[in-house]
Amino acid sequence: MTAAVVFSAVTLVLLSCPPAAVSSRRDVVELGDADFDYLATEHETMLVKFYAPWCGHCKKLAPEFEKAAKKLKGIVKLAKVDCTANSETCGRFGVTGYPTLKIFRYGKDSASYDGPRTADGIYEVMRRQTGPDSVHLKSKEDLQAFVNNYDASIVGVFPSSEGSRLPEFLKAAGLLRDQFRFAHITDLQVADDHNVDSECVLLFRPPRLASAFEDSVVVFKDYLTISSLRRFLRDHLYGLCPHMTLENRDRLRVRDLLTAYYDLDYQHNVRGSNYWRNRVMKVASKYAGRSLMFSVANKKDFLMELEEDYDLGTSDAGDMPFVTIRTKLGQKYVMREEFTRDGQSLERFLEDYFAGRLKQYIKSEPIPEKNSAAVKVVVAESFNEIVNDPDKDVLIQFYSPSCPHCKKLEPIYRELAETLYSDPHTVIAKMNAVDNDIPLGYDVQGYPTIYLAPAGRKDNPIRYQGPRELKEFLNFLKRESSHKLMSSGSRDEL
Template sequence: MKLLLCLTSFSISLVFASDVLYYSNKDFAENIPTHDLALVEFFAPWCADCTMLDPLYEDAARILKDNDPPVPLIKVDCTVDTATCVQYGAQHYPTFKVMRNGEAEDYKGRVTAADIVKNLKYMAGPASKELKTVEDVEAFLAHDDYSVIGFFRNEKSDLAKIYRKVADPLKLEVLFAHTTEQAIRDKYNYNNDIVLFQPKIYQNEFEEPIRKYDGEASTQKITEWIKKQRLGLCAERTTENSEKFPKPLFVVYYDVNFFLNKEDTIYWRNRVLKVAKKFQDAGIDVNFAISHHHIWVHELGTFGLTEEQNGKPVFVPRDKPVVTARDTRGRKYVMPDEFSEDNLEKFVNDVLQEKIENYLKSDPIPLSNDEPVKVVVARNFDEIVNNEEKDVLIEFYAPWCAHCTTMEPKYKELAERLKDEKDLIIAKMDATTNELPKPYEYSKFPIIYFSAKGKKKNPKLYTDILEIDDLIKFIAKESTNELKGYTRRGIMRKKTEL
């Protein structure tokens, strides 16, 4: 009883040791330049994603503190130390920045403990690892990443110097190593050569697993060669490397997993590789990739390949892969036939030769479009909005949007008032059923843009009050030619002036 009373007489708090450093505004400015390399998480305590990441971040910090050299992981509370967060552009949470001697750059890797450790170790270490023995080479190649080894007579050769320049910016994409040891060069029969090694898991009968660079000793040429060889005939396309794939690009989606679903992954990839090899042998520049369908649900939705379940887009796996494409102009295509080698080859040829209609999420083009407010859909967007003969004011709306419903009679009245302006079109488009072309975008509804003649690539976003007179002032100011019924300030002209 006395013990109980004693315990209840004090407030007891448990403090857990953390390997993550917490910096305030003052600490950050003073301490961050002292680190050669660090990773900073800008967070908010109320952020659910931040809370979920806490144990992963702690795990990575524990491992990286013992790295050679150590790499600190840092956190900044943006609800308290706002100035620092604003300075480094942390507008959403969590935001991660890599700091090199006080200079910030975006962290582009996945946010898992393993990936943070891997990426930061690569950044902290030398661009290229020195290999001293044959056993070193064997250990270096015993993983599932693409590797490049420079076999040099000495480190001062011109090719060795160029190699180091190539390795530094690419070391997060490919593992680099080098050697000058005679025994290694004799063993592998390379002498002053740069060689790419494909990991065993990706090896196949359609491409060489070991490829030697035989071009000119140029930083640009070697960089381009490594990037191309890294993708090969058909690489796995992930959220981390998706921007590395050039167009035209044909993506085959299925349950891609070289570890948990190895047999099926290799089976379907081999079918794609066989087709890719045909195009390579024919000298046709086309690119192929495989992607996991669940990872790319959002992208598949932009091709019309998902369905709604409980208000969310869901991809329902098929017995066979599905295939999409983007041509060099960014236009989208969906293979209409069931997957087979012959159908894939035909689809590629049809896209390259423009024998197939591109996919565009669009309502049907209206049979009649004579009202003052013109109806725009994705398939007539270029014809109406990008028409260089007309200025266009376009509203993007959603049928369920209450503000849009309130705006509708005002927008109609606006169009009625300006219907005699021959060089102006007032238009609207349902953004929920039609695909918006770049650079148009929305974060709320309604959104209104003005697309002037000669400035179609740079439409002007309307940000003022959604009232008729204010819209007229905006149009009058932005219009290519002065409106007949209004001055440049949006003031209605007298009849004697017309």
């Protein structure tokens, strides 16, 4: 056989390999209409990402998903389905947006994945999806090994008796296993080091967060239901001052939250990490019961967020914690005084906060000295004055200076403003959403995003989602504005 013939044969074999066989060598397997059911049923637990190649959020998730797949290799399989090429599979599982993540067990849709979308977060959530919902601990050594973990542990104690709530506990573990670690004990002697003499649930906080300011173990003795256990965990899981991470920040920020950012590293320096945390906790213990939660965080993990939200890095804080308060409504406050080791500066900051003496931090460009162009320039500091003018309908465009779509829209938007320049009741405005804080009530996920703030209805802005053409903008304003539109050069109504 000649070399040319050999080459042709090899080439034929390579070109004949099905895509799934090639991609299966990677950590994330690619599935499609032809092989989804066949391959998915081979895995006890599989996390599937349904995506579209053009989707920006999908592109952002892709490298994190690949990293998670590598970490979960041999534990949980991660797969992806391109919905633009495999519409039958995506339609069958009700996929309507991208990316959609679902957990499958032996090929059956088990649950939606609603956890964090970082590699570490996906790893932690999916690692908990393997094995039993609740681990049966049969000895004190088993108990010690289980609770000696980076995360909190929930252990149910259920001595064999009629009317035991163990089935309800196991049901709760099945529903909540993606968020928490569950185990159960049926022999009281296994838990007798914790003064347990009857059926109960023990919450063990992570050993690395042990502190003299709070108990490391909290006991739940109320009548156990899934709802009552949820409430108990919600109220006690994080304690006085949890460690905020990229994975749990959304759950912590449902309340008003003070955070001290510093060089925290619980993997390599537990003692050093707790040095500042203990000082925060000492002050926090004086404000227990108030409408404010406390936390600590690694400033490097949140550096991009700090730079974006506060227009600064953490270099100004040096080795000292950089302290902020972020309310559940989005207001931000910054502690300007240096964090003192005795905690006095933090106490003064809190006293001013609770007394209403602190000025809210707003990231804003300077208010323009001149603002006479047809399109009014709005910055965060002038938003209330211009956009929330109670007598005017204001169309506000949130844009990014580097966005090509925004640049394409600019001449059309300017023509719209010039058309309505003489209308005393209508304002056409724009705001740089990169360098200014976006007010509450305006959901800006991409650029440009355009809203109408109608006169008399400023608390309910209307999002514009039509074609970006002059005629369509005018039709939208005619339909939604509180006043009749008037064109420039004429007092006639449009």
